[in-house]
Every structure is written in structure tokens, then in C-alpha cells.
Amino acid sequence: MAPAQIARDVIDRLESGEFAPGQRLVEADLCLRYGAGRQIIREALQHLNAQGIVALEPNRGAHIVHVSREDAIMTLELTELLFGLVSRSAARRIAAGADDSRLRAAIQELVQASQHEDRALYMRARRHLFAALSHIAGNAELSRIMDQVRVHAMRAQFGFADFRRGHAQELAEIGRTVIAGECASAEERARNYVRCISESLQQF
Amino acid sequence: MAPAQIARDVIDRLESGEFAPGQRLVEADLCLRYGAGRQIIREALQHLNAQGIVALEPNRGAHIVHVSREDAIMTLELTELLFGLVSRSAARRIAAGADDSRLRAAIQELVQASQHEDRALYMRARRHLFAALSHIAGNAELSRIMDQVRVHAMRAQFGFADFRRGHAQELAEIGRTVIAGECASAEERARNYVRCISESLQQF
DNA sequence: TCAACTCAGATTGTCGACAATTTGTTGACA
DNA sequence: TGTCAACAAATTGTCGACAATCTGAGTTGA
Numbered sequence: 001m002a003p004a005q006i007a008r009d010v011i012d013r014l015e016s017g018e019f020a021p022g023q024r025l026v027e028a029d030l031c032l033r034y035g036a037g038r039q040i041i042r043e044a045l046q047h048l049n050a051q052g053i054v055a056l057e058p059n060r061g062a063h064i065v066h067v068s069r070e071d072a073i074m075t076l077e078l079t080e081l082l083f084g085l086v087s088r089s090a091a092r093r094i095a096a097g098a099d100d101s102r103l104r105a106a107i108q109e110l111v112q113a114s115q116h117e118d119r120a121l122y123m124r125a126r127r128h129l130f131a132a133l134s135h136i137a138g139n140a141e142l143s144r145i146m147d148q149v150r151v152h153a154m155r156a157q158f159g160f161a162d163f164r165r166g167h168a169q170e171l172a173e174i175g176r177t178v179i180a181g182e183c184a185s186a187e188e189r190a191r192n193y194v195r196c197i198s199e200s201l202q203q204f
Numbered sequence: 205m206a207p208a209q210i211a212r213d214v215i216d217r218l219e220s221g222e223f224a225p226g227q228r229l230v231e232a233d234l235c236l237r238y239g240a241g242r243q244i245i246r247e248a249l250q251h252l253n254a255q256g257i258v259a260l261e262p263n264r265g266a267h268i269v270h271v272s273r274e275d276a277i278m279t280l281e282l283t284e285l286l287f288g289l290v291s292r293s294a295a296r297r298i299a300a301g302a303d304d305s306r307l308r309a310a311i312q313e314l315v316q317a318s319q320h321e322d323r324a325l326y327m328r329a330r331r332h333l334f335a336a337l338s339h340i341a342g343n344a345e346l347s348r349i350m351d352q353v354r355v356h357a358m359r360a361q362f363g364f365a366d367f368r369r370g371h372a373q374e375l376a377e378i379g380r381t382v383i384a385g386e387c388a389s390a391e392e393r394a395r396n397y398v399r400c401i402s403e404s405l406q407q408f
Numbered sequence: 409t410c411a412a413c414t415c416a417g418a419t420t421g422t423c424g425a426c427a428a429t430t431t432g433t434t435g436a437c438a
Numbered sequence: 439t440g441t442c443a444a445c446a447a448a449t450t451g452t453c454g455a456c457a458a459t460c461t462g463a464g465t466t467g468a
Binding site: 240241242243244263264265 | 421422423424428429430431
Binding site: 047051052070077089140142144152 | 281348
């Protein structure tokens with residue numbers, strides 16, 4: 001199993017609640033779990049560290065970082081900005097003739113997923129939509145940062161709230177606005193979408 | 205020498221022109237250069253890879269990524285958003301009573317540095333100012349992303365243009381606005397500052 | 409009782425060696 | 439001459455072993 005896959009799996013387990021914040025990740029344990037050498041595990045841990053998901057203290061190993069309430073709020077602010085930027089950029093590129101097939105496919109997948117009550121399915125479809133937008137926006141740097149922030153937004157219960165409030169329609173609509181190439185509108189809708197979820201989260 | 209330091213040094217050499225985009229980074233060479241084992245070098249390379257500075261192809265090694273004109277423009281857009289967010293957040297925290305000593309020190313350092321004609325000195329002072337703002341904003345995630353984007357902004361010649369246009373005064377003024385706790389004003393000034401430099405860059 | 413010390417156990421950090429992969433070159437053959 | 443297989447060189451990928459460091463339990467002495 002490759003380091004990136006292991007990192008991905010750790011994130012999944014974190015989102016599913018199998019790994020808890022503060023929990024230590026001991027290299028030897030992970031070696032057994034994934035049947036990999038320590039080298040591999042170390043690379044995976046560094047990958048996670050670079051994303052800010054685990055903290056790596058010298059000679060003391062790795063542990064999953066806590067997410068405070070304030071962290072969550074700021075992550076959502078960040079998400080609002082970035083999702084807005086990505087949507088606007090993607091719309092601009094499509095208006096300039098970029099390929100939109102991947103985005104169309106992602107929208108369809110999302111609509112289908114929203115008809116079932118399967119959270120995992122919905123989450124994956126949503127991830128694909130974001131990936132398609134990042135891809136069309138066409139900037140590797142932005143894509144990377146979006147990826148990182150998305151994981152943190154998930155940890156702030158963003159995805160859960162989104163699923164419960166049934167925002168799939170709005171998300172699909174944002175995708176269609178991007179396809180239509182309406183930059184300003186796409187950005188505004190995207191930001192508003194994040195803001196709604198953010199507010200519903202802050203009610204707790 | 206620790207992996208993080210090596211990564212930092214590579215970035216410095218990249219900014220100084222000693223390393224060029226597209227250049228391959230062979231592990232054995234770096235081992236000799238830094239007198240470190242391959243393990244260490246590998247970690248440094250992964251660190252750089254996580255920041256999007258080098259690309260890491262399986263079995264084919266690492267090379268420094270190119271920055272296209274479009275990449276640069278989008279990075280500057282991203283910088284504008286993030287610098288605005290950081291400034292606003294920091295101002296809000298200071299208005300709520302957070303410690304501003306580090307920011308004051310950074311401003312003073314910047315003012316002093318701007319009186320000499322030393323680019324390296326100015327760059328460092330500027331980095332400290334950004335670090336102080338990120339620190340006061342108080343979100344580790346945001347700090348990390350700011351760091352990453354700042355390096356990319358540098359590669360887009362941002363720092364160079366800043367130095368040449370003598371924007372130190374404006375930067376210091378932004379810092380003072382943050383200390384005054386004026387959220388909206390701080391954000392607007394910060395974004396405007398990035399926009400100015402971005403425009404002067406796009407004239408080429 | 410409690411602070412300081414010692415020492416085993418657990419864990420991470422680093423090195424050297426070898427396996428796997430890619431790349432460039434040589435030479436045979438149509 | 440051009441193509442292709444085989445080989446050699448360079449480079450990266452992975453493993454095992456040992457060194458360095460941290461943690462906590464037990465011990466000693468005031």
C-alpha cells in the first residue's frame with residue numbers, strides 16, 4: 001500500500017470516527033495494520049502532517065490534532081473564500097472554452113446520489129464535484145489547497161451538516177452556473193452556500 | 205541539518221536563482237551538498253512536494269515545478285483573499301484583547317529594514333510581519349496555508365515587485381490598522397495592497 | 409511524604425545495503 | 439540506414455539493524 005493511500009485511509013477512518021482527535025499514531029501499529037514497512041508509514045505520516053491533520057513531535061511521534069470551535073469557524077471562512085474563488089475561476093475558464101464534461105458528470109453523479117439516503121455516496125459525489133471545479137480552474141496550487149481545506153472543513157462537521165440539510169440541489173445549481181460561465185454569479189452562489197451551512201453549524 | 209531546514213534552504217536558493225524551474229533534484233547530490241543521509245533528503249523533498257514546489261514522480265525523482273503566467277495570476281488572487289482574511293481575523297482578535305507585541309516588533313523591523321536598500325533584510329522583515337499576523341489570527345491551518353501561498357507568491361515575483369515599488373510604508377500602515385482593531389479597514393487595505401502589486405506585475 | 413535519581417521498556421531517528429525501476433548505449437540484423 | 443533487443447549505468451524504493459531519545463515505574467535518601 002502506497003503512502004498516499006494510507007494517508008487517505010487514515011483520513012477516512014478519522015471522518016468515520018474510528019480515529020479520534022488526540023489519538024497517538026504509533027508507527028509500529030500502523031505497520032501491522034497496513035502491512036507496510038516503517039519507511040512507508042513515515043511518509044504517510046509526513047503527508048498527513050503537511051496537511052495539518054496530525055502533529056509530528058520530534059522523538060515523540062504523531063498524534064491527531066484537535067479542532068477547536070474557533071478553528072472550525074475560521075476554516076469555514078476560508079472555505080467560503082476558496083470555494084468562491086474556485087467557482088469563479090472555473091466559470092471564467094469555461095466561458096473561455098474549457099472542457100466541462102467532467103463537471104457535467106460530477107453534477108449528474110451528485111443528483112443521483114442525493115436521491116438515495118447514502119451519506120458515503122453523497123460525500124464521494126460531492127468530492128468529485130469539488131475536484132472537477134478545481135481541475136477546471138486549472139491551478140495546481142489552488143487544487144492542492146482546496147483539498148487540504150476540504151478535509152479540515154469535513155472535520156468541522158461541514159459535510160455532515162450539508163448532508164442533513166439536503167443542499168445537493170443548490171450544489172448542483174452552482175455547478176450549472178459555472179457551466180453557464182457566469183463568473184460573478186457562480187462566486188456569489190458558492191460563497192452563499194458555504195455561509196448557509198456555516199450558520200446552521202454555529203447554531204449549536 | 206534537519207529536513208525542514210533543508211527544504212527552507214532549497215526555497216531560498218530557488219528564490220535567489222541558484223535553482224531553476226524544471227531542474228532535477230537528485231537525492232545523492234543533495235546528500236553531498238547538505239552532508240545528510242538520503243532519509244533526511246527524502247523527507248525534505250516530500251516537504252517541498254507537499255508545498256507544491258517540487259514534483260515527485262515515482263522512480264523518476266524530483267524536479268522543481270514550473271510556474272506559468274496563469275499560475276502566477278491565480279496565486280496572486282489567492283494571496284489577495286488570504287492576506288485579507290488574515291488581516292481581518294488578526295484585527296478582530298486584537299480588538300478582543302489579543303497580544304499585539306509581536307506585530308509591533310515586526311512593524312518596527314520592517315520600517316527599519318526599508319530604510320536600508322537591502323533586499324534580503326526587507327524580505328525577512330516582511331516574512332516576520334506575515335508570520336505575526338498569522339500568529340495573531342490564531343488558526344494553525346490558516347497559518348500553514350498562508351506560508352505555502354507566500355512561497356508561491358514569491359515565485360511569481362511578488363516580493364521582488366514589492367521591494368522595487370517601495371511598499372514598506374503601506375505594509376506598515378496595514379499592520380497599524382490591524383493593531384487598531386479595525387477589521388473591515390484592515391481587510392480592505394490588505395487586499396488593495398496585494399492588488400496593486402499584482403497589477404504592476406501584470407504590466408509586463 | 410516527597411523530590412530527585414536510575415534504569416528498563418517503548419518509540420522514534422538514521423544509516424547502510426540491496427532490490428526495483430528507469431534511461432541511455434551498444435551492437436546485431438533485416 | 440533504421441529498428442529492436444540486451445545490457446550497463448544511474449537513480450529511486452524498501453528493508454533490517456542499531457543508535458538516540460523519551461516515558462514511566464521503582465528506588466533511595468532527606
